[in-house]
Amino acid sequence: MKEHPLLRTLIGVGITAVIVVFLSVRLNAFRDYQIAEIATYVTAVAGLTVLTGLSGQISLGHGAFMAIGAYTTALLLLHLGWPFIAALLISGLLTAATGAVVGIAAARLRGPYLAGATLMLGVALPSIAYAYQGTFGGDQGLNVVFTAPGFLGASFPLTRWQAWIATATALVTLTLLANLSRGRVGRNWRAVRDDEVAAALAGINVAATRVLAFVVSAACAGLAGSLLAIITALVAPGAYTITLSITLLTAAVIGGLGTLPGAIWGALVIVLVQTYITDVATSHGLSATVGANIPIAAYGLILILVMLAFPQGIQGAVRRLIALFVPQKENIPHEEPTVRKKAHDEVSQPL
Amino acid sequence: MVEFLQFTLSGIVFGIVYAAIALSLVLIWRGTRLLNFAQGGMAMFTTFIALEVVYKTGEYWAGFVVALAAGLLMGAIVELVVIRPTLNKPELNSVIVTIGLLIMLEGLAGIFYGGQFRSFPTAFSVTGIHLGRTPLGVSRFDLFVAGAVLFATGVLAVVFKYSSAGLRMRAAAFNATVARLSGIRVARVLTVGWALAGLLGALAGVLVSPSTFLYPNSMDSIFVYGFTAAVIGGLDSPPGAVAGGLILGVGLSYVGGYVGGGRGSDLTAIVAMGILVVVLMLRPAGIFSGDRLRQV
Numbered sequence: 001m002k003e004h005p006l007l008r009t010l011i012g013v014g015i016t017a018v019i020v021v022f023l024s025v026r027l028n029a030f031r032d033y034q035i036a037e038i039a040t041y042v043t044a045v046a047g048l049t050v051l052t053g054l055s056g057q058i059s060l061g062h063g064a065f066m067a068i069g070a071y072t073t074a075l076l077l078l079h080l081g082w083p084f085i086a087a088l089l090i091s092g093l094l095t096a097a098t099g100a101v102v103g104i105a106a107a108r109l110r111g112p113y114l115a116g117a118t119l120m121l122g123v124a125l126p127s128i129a130y131a132y133q134g135t136f137g138g139d140q141g142l143n144v145v146f147t148a149p150g151f152l153g154a155s156f157p158l159t160r161w162q163a164w165i166a167t168a169t170a171l172v173t174l175t176l177l178a179n180l181s182r183g184r185v186g187r188n189w190r191a192v193r194d195d196e197v198a199a200a201l202a203g204i205n206v207a208a209t210r211v212l213a214f215v216v217s218a219a220c221a222g223l224a225g226s227l228l229a230i231i232t233a234l235v236a237p238g239a240y241t242i243t244l245s246i247t248l249l250t251a252a253v254i255g256g257l258g259t260l261p262g263a264i265w266g267a268l269v270i271v272l273v274q275t276y277i278t279d280v281a282t283s284h285g286l287s288a289t290v291g292a293n294i295p296i297a298a299y300g301l302i303l304i305l306v307m308l309a310f311p312q313g314i315q316g317a318v319r320r321l322i323a324l325f326v327p328q329k330e331n332i333p334h335e336e337p338t339v340r341k342k343a344h345d346e347v348s349q350p351l
Numbered sequence: 352m353v354e355f356l357q358f359t360l361s362g363i364v365f366g367i368v369y370a371a372i373a374l375s376l377v378l379i380w381r382g383t384r385l386l387n388f389a390q391g392g393m394a395m396f397t398t399f400i401a402l403e404v405v406y407k408t409g410e411y412w413a414g415f416v417v418a419l420a421a422g423l424l425m426g427a428i429v430e431l432v433v434i435r436p437t438l439n440k441p442e443l444n445s446v447i448v449t450i451g452l453l454i455m456l457e458g459l460a461g462i463f464y465g466g467q468f469r470s471f472p473t474a475f476s477v478t479g480i481h482l483g484r485t486p487l488g489v490s491r492f493d494l495f496v497a498g499a500v501l502f503a504t505g506v507l508a509v510v511f512k513y514s515s516a517g518l519r520m521r522a523a524a525f526n527a528t529v530a531r532l533s534g535i536r537v538a539r540v541l542t543v544g545w546a547l548a549g550l551l552g553a554l555a556g557v558l559v560s561p562s563t564f565l566y567p568n569s570m571d572s573i574f575v576y577g578f579t580a581a582v583i584g585g586l587d588s589p590p591g592a593v594a595g596g597l598i599l600g601v602g603l604s605y606v607g608g609y610v611g612g613g614r615g616s617d618l619t620a621i622v623a624m625g626i627l628v629v630v631l632m633l634r635p636a637g638i639f640s641g642d643r644l645r646q647v
């Protein structure tokens with residue numbers, strides 16, 4: 001049976017949408033909030049997994065792009081009273097433009113140098129909010145007022161509406177990314193990732209390809225930031241620290257780098273595991289300090305163990321599991337996303 | 352003029368601490384081609400251990416020595432237990448392992464020691480030194496900080512240059528395969544590299560904690576600036592790490608001192624990014640990189 005890949009994606013999207021609507025109606029407000037949170041992280045992690053897994057560029061500063069999206073949305077809603085959908089799109093466009101600038105600056109950088117530059121971006125950008133308190137509200141941040149539209153009725157819970165909006169954005173993003181990575185653009189990304197020289201010889205514009213990956217990925221992070229602004233109702237620099245950037249990268253890697261289903265796994269892990277461990281810790285009557293720190297320590301331990309036991313991430317493990325039971329179809333491209341380890345002598349210098 | 356001198360000197364003192372972290376990262380990078388994101392977290396943890404010892408014994412130097420020993424040990428253990436199994440896997444996996452280690456150490460420090468800020472003692476007086484009647488803006492302890500890091504760096508340089516162990520380490524970093532073929536136990540050399548890096552990090556932690564206070568995240572920004580210094584200098588180059596640290600320390604000290612309205616200290620991260628971007632634009636692999644640059 002030969003299906004069109006886009007059709008398969010759309011069917012998946014439709015099923016997910018139905019499941020989320022069903023869940024959001026059945027579950028309580030806190031779970032709705034979690035759905036919105038997961039969808040937000042899916043959006044951001046999907047963009048990052050494309051950047052790092054497909055085009056081979058690491059970013060330790062994606063939280064900065066989320067911050068740009070979040071502050072853009074907050075300022076547009078606060079001062080201009082724009083409808084959210086317009087603010088969402090503008091946030092995406094603005095972060096895409098920022099991504100282009102960062103991508104151009106980063107195009108010559110490799111490996112740890114790129115990691116260092118993006119890490120510094122992630123650290124430096126939120127500090128602008130402290131330096132220009134008049135515009136960005138400093139430490140306190142900006143409050144975001146967001147309400148469910150009138151036609152849903154006054155009793156419609158806001159968290160459910162937020163869950164719907166976030167899920168819709170995540171699904172649209174995933175569909176676009178799936179389409180993009182399956183086509184010529186995605187092929188170019190993989191070619192550049194695997195061997196730049198060969199890609200250039202094949203007629204691919206390496207620099208443009210790399211910059212495009214940054215643009216796409218930054219736009220996703222911007223959309224996610226915009227969503228985070230409305231679901232947390234507050235945009236403050238404390239939420240967009242380097243910890244956020246690192247969390248996004250770990251989600252991408254735990255889920256399975258370079259795969260979009262992996263982005264969903266990763267988002268589920270970072271939202272649900274944290275809450276679960278906190279619940280367990282507090283229900284066992286541990287003191288507040290210990291209770292607050294156990295999830296952090298456990299999260300670190302899980303990261304290490306997952307990397308040692310399942311280097312291809314959850315999606316890699318799922319694939320292996322599926323391969324055990326289902327004979328391989330010829331049509332499925334079986335990509336192992338590898339950021340290759342360069343041979344020692346290529347980078348070493350005489351001492 | 353006096354102000355300028357003060358900002359320069361205090362910038363150098365902080366720059367030297369950044370240089371110590373940068374050097375520890377360079378040591379690891381040259382051996383394992385890996386960025387250790389847990390370097391700051393490990394230093395934070397060894398400094399907590401040192402503080403415990405200082406409290407128990409009432410003796411600064413006991414804590415100092417224990418911190419260095421703990422750093423040495425922790426570096427070796429980390430390499431053996433969690434880094435070695437990831438070395439043949441994709442590069443990013445070992446990076447994530449070090450990030451996981453950082454998060455775990457910060458969580459553990461929170462469980463054992465709590466989140467409050469603790470002050471860390473100094474070995475010498477922290478009142479400013481005067482040259483004649485001019486205040487220099489640095490204290491005896493600052494001189495000790497600079498001296499300790501420079502001493503450690505000097506010892507390392509001599510060991511690397513003149514001892515056979517240093518030769519083995521250089522050979523392993525230069526070309527692991529050839530080194531292995533000439534009978535060098537590369538794996539053991541890597542462990543030693545991690546241990547030495549752990550020691551340098553622990554030294555930086557003990558030296559910087561009196562001025563930053565000690566809490567589970569206290570080394571985060573020091574690590575970020577140390578990392579930036581290493582990138583500025585070029586990750587393959589120990590002199591580059593020192594130069595990068597000094598450039599960054601002095602540059603940030605000027606910004607913090609001269610940019611008015613109290614805005615300077617909020618802008619340090621942005622200025623650090625500016626320095627980093629300018630350096631990397633001109634030399635994508637750092638100031639002290641060799642000439643074999645990649646081109647796009």
